[in-house]
Amino acid sequence: MGSFTHAQVNSYIIFERDLGNGAAPIFPHNFIEMMRTMEIIYQKDQTELLKFLVQAKQSLKEWLFVEIRLMEGYNSSFTINDAAKLLYTLYKEREGKVYICNNHEILMLLRESGKHVVSHVTKTIKEYFPEGSCEVEVYEPTPEGMRKLELKFTSRKKEDLDRGEPIPFAGIRNLRQENVILVADDDMYIRSLVRTSINGKASVHEVSAGDEVLSSYKRLVPDVLFLDLHLPNKDGVGVLQEIMAIDPKAYVIILSSDIEREKVSLTLQKGAKGFLAKPFVKEKLQKYVQQCPTIR
Amino acid sequence: MSTQLPTGNCEPIDLNILKGFSDGDWEIEKNLVAIFVRQTDDNIKTLYTNRAHIGSVAWSETAHVLKGSSSSMGADELARLSDIAQKFSGTAQEQTALFDRINNEYLSIKDYLRKKDYL
Numbered sequence A: 001m002g003s004f005t006h007a008q009v010n011s012y013i014i015f016e017r018d019l020g021n022g023a024a025p026i027f028p029h030n031f032i033e034m035m036r037t038m039e040i041i042y043q044k045d046q047t048e049l050l051k052f053l054v055q056a057k058q059s060l061k062e063w064l065f066v067e068i069r070l071m072e073g074y075n076s077s078f079t080i081n082d083a084a085k086l087l088y089t090l091y092k093e094r095e096g097k098v099y100i101c102n103n104h105e106i107l108m109l110l111r112e113s114g115k116h117v118v119s120h121v122t123k124t125i126k127e128y129f130p131e132g133s134c135e136v137e138v139y140e141p142t143p144e145g146m147r148k149l150e151l152k153f154t155s156r157k158k159e160d161l162d163r164g165e166p167i168p169f170a171g172i173r174n175l176r177q178e179n180v181i182l183v184a185d186d187d188m189y190i191r192s193l194v195r196t197s198i199n200g201k202a203s204v205h206e207v208s209a210g211d212e213v214l215s216s217y218k219r220l221v222p223d224v225l226f227l228d229l230h231l232p233n234k235d236g237v238g239v240l241q242e243i244m245a246i247d248p249k250a251y252v253i254i255l256s257s258d259i260e261r262e263k264v265s266l267t268l269q270k271g272a273k274g275f276l277a278k279p280f281v282k283e284k285l286q287k288y289v290q291q292c293p294t295i296r
Numbered sequence B: 001m002s003t004q005l006p007t008g009n010c011e012p013i014d015l016n017i018l019k020g021f022s023d024g025d026w027e028i029e030k031n032l033v034a035i036f037v038r039q040t041d042d043n044i045k046t047l048y049t050n051r052a053h054i055g056s057v058a059w060s061e062t063a064h065v066l067k068g069s070s071s072s073m074g075a076d077e078l079a080r081l082s083d084i085a086q087k088f089s090g091t092a093q094e095q096t097a098l099f100d101r102i103n104n105e106y107l108s109i110k111d112y113l114r115k116k117d118y119l
Helices: A031-044 A046-059 A078-091 A114-128 A158-162 A169-175 A188-198 A210-220 A236-246 A261-269 A282-291 B015-022 B026-049 B057-073 B076-086 B092-115
Strands: A009-017 A064-070 A098-101 A105-110 A133-141 A146-154 A180-184 A203-207 A224-227 A252-256 A274-277
Touching: A180 A188, A180 A210, A188 A203, A188 A282, A188 B015, A188 B026, A188 B057, A203 A210, A210 A224, A210 A236, A224 A236, A224 A282, A236 A252, A236 A261, A252 A261, A261 A274, A274 A282, B015 B026, B015 B057, B026 B057, B026 B092, B057 B076, B076 B092
Parallel strands: A180 A203, A180 A224, A224 A252, A252 A274
Antiparallel strands: A009 A064, A009 A146, A064 A105, A098 A105, A133 A146
16 A cells, blocks of 8 residues: 555555356346445445345446445545545446445446546546545456455545645535535525525525634535625625635625725625625526536 | 604515515515514614614624615615614714614514515
8 A cells, every 4th residue: 555644545446347147236226225225234244245245246247346445544424425426426327337335435336347447537536636646556356256456545534624725626516416505694684585596506505604604615615605795703805815715716706785896896806706785686696606607 | 762653655665675586475575574574673672782882883783784684675764774873973862863763664664564464
């Protein structure tokens, strides 16, 4: 294994089955059902899981098993979940794949040639998690006829987020399925108007104090942040600067009744993508949301 | 607290603003009105508590919130009075009088919302 001094190491183990005349799969090719099956097995015993894998392997033809395993001591589901989503996004359209994941492990089965997948996964992980590193190790085929490839991926622990280390904002936004909007305003009525305007088309989160915005932003990685300038505990312009410092591509729309020209210019100069003066109309807010490049 | 009604002839709220958010959905409108009233009741209490405290941060910050929500509700007169309150720099007596005007305006808004079956 490589030497990783700073962060935790995840092992990505890939089993490539030999080609042969295997029978039809013994389990349905349905992600949800498969996941439930695996969860039950996980709950019972790790040995049961291994038995299951062998059984499944023997029943499958031209399949590739990809197991992503967290190393001991890793205490965050952040990376494993994102990695699972990434792999799911990459291969969901391809024939004959099944994913199984919980907070600790992922199993992926692909009707693909192993080496291609390994290089593809490695490259993509690097692309989406630029702060991590990825190494590949190839092993001899196992007695069961599987080739084992190990991808060692250095990632960051969740606690690192709080120490201000870079967050892969673009990767996270690309990976998830839903749109996320954060509203920072001390006025509950305004927050409700924003939520109503979004009308269920995104997951809307709210904060009411200035000193809560940055931590919520890091945790939620919103596509759009609607930011009031006049917030308790911390000025909105200061918050905007903090956000732009960690996420230069942040899509921040200022939401304020302070509509002096200097104030508007200042916020746009600091990186805000738009200014929504109170009182605002729903259509203008929706237009800003639609124009956000990461909103689907 | 004074319960005097305002003398103006206009309706205290332009409900078209609210309807612009609801697309005519009565339940959404009622829900938004309930949130507005709940929050404004609290804001009025805070203003009342601080009505004689010149330079009170709670007074100006609350007035700021009230300005934003009332203008977004279509309650222009309440928004205007809140704007004055946010920037107020007169005497304690004048500030108390201003509070009375704000409170009266809010009472007329609630009255109007009741007549329209929102409350």
